[in-house]
Amino acid sequence: MTIIAIDWAFIVEKLIMIAIVVFASLGIALYTTFGERKVAAILQDRPGPSRVGPFGLFQPLADGLKLIMKEEIIPNAANKWLFILGPGLAMTASLMTCAVIPWGSAVDVFGRHVALQIADVNIGILYVFAVVSMGVYGIMIGGWASNNKFSLMSSLRAASQAISYELAMGLALIALLMTTGSLSLKTIVEQQVSGRYWNIVYQPLGFLLFFITALAECNRTPFDLPEAENELNFGYHQEYSSMKLGFYLFAEYINMIMSSAIMASMYFGGYDLPFFNEASVAPNIAALIGVGTLLIKIVMFIFLFMWIRWTIPRFRYDQLMNLGWKTMIPLALFNLLLTGAVILAKL
Amino acid sequence: MSTLEILFYALSAFAIVSAIMVLVSKNPIHSVLWLILVFFAISGHYILLNAQFLAIVNIIVYAGAIMVLFLFVIMLMNVKKDSEPQKQLLVKFTGVIAGGSFLTLLIALVKQTSQLQGKQVLLKEGTIGLIHPLGKALFSDYVVPFEISSVLFLSAMVGAVIIGKK
Structure with missing residues (x-):
């Protein structure tokens, strides 16, 4: 007698997918830290990490080991539970985004047709938006629970920055949605694979706005005011040590990967390899080529993020707010109007 | 169950x-x-x-x-x-x-x-x-209340800006 009727194969399939995606993102994030240091080194004309392993390739493993081995310190005045909850929330929120990203078309394994996406929900982009708005909590709770005024200042900065730039991000997205007519990331990518040009052709201004807001949401330079060390010592994670600090630093890199994946999917065709007919090879190989293409696009975006970080100095806080409210939002509204007008003219 | x-x-x-x-x-x-x-x-x-x-x-x-x-x-x-x-x-x-x-x-x-x-x-x-039926309903059957409520939101926003400037 079955008490609960569940398609167990489906659950196992999804669990395996989740495990693969989560561990792959963690692995990529690990090597993104290495990439960041190498890119910084190249831009500043120095060798960068080169001692651990060939070309310094084992450096991230050594860093990770160092973080885990450090002593865990919870300050006396801290709120213990929230202090522990903060980094966990930051990490969870950044990993949750991966659920709606289509990593490839579909593969046939053991007679099952497996779509390379954890969940194709018809509100995909709104889901991403909701998770992004959750990401603030990890920083705010961590900063407050540390019971340190610099941490609190920094977490308030981070939260107000995130809220300000979320608006422009949403408006840039709405313009894109008006041209695609769907909120599902899968549908948006499929449209770009079959026939339609990449969305960057229809929404160049929208992409620029989205890219800038993504930089701000990931707390990357020039928007890394929450970590402005010359004003705030170290930022919202000042009191953190060991792997709790590691979680905060790691969450930032995972955010970077996820926003790169979303930008690639929404504006740059996702897993679409240009000038290549997917029907000319076996479906499984085509899907793998698609995954590889998406990964290359993600790496290119991450490189762009790093390039900007090591080129442009950080904003002042009033400049950041002025840019967000007085430049980005009016531009996004203008883009919205323009898109609407073009759609109406085409009807 | x-x-x-x-x-x-x-x-x-x-x-x-x-x-x-x-x-x-x-x-x-x-x-x-x-x-x-x-x-x-x-x-x-x-x-x-x-x-x-x-x-x-x-x-x-x-x-x-x-x-x-x-x-x-x-x-x-x-x-x-x-x-x-x-x-x-x-x-x-x-x-x-x-x-x-x-x-x-x-x-x-x-x-x-x-x-x-x-x-x-x-x-x-x-x-x-779901998003399609909801959007259709809001912009066809309930378009007047929908627009009125958006004007209400707009006036609240303007009010907030004015209070913030004081």
């Missing part, structure tokens, strides 16, 4: 426990965090009702935006556990009795309503909560 029912009862228990914790917590920040969990549980209920759009908007607007403002205010006011006024036992008892009577009244009213008797909630059915 079907999977849906199990999910329904689990979510309901989660919502009720979190809601009680909102009231019981001494620390206002903890209350806010429990309240966020309540919103998540309610969003889960929306998903069971096949209203994905409502679920996600509930998270974006309530859990994502409004509660962040709550947190901001409480953090900046720096409310401490000991500075919060402790109520007397008698006041607490009165509150519990009054609230309990009101709850009984509400339950009695809901149980008497003839439209609700012998009915069950339709889980995972209907499409009105």
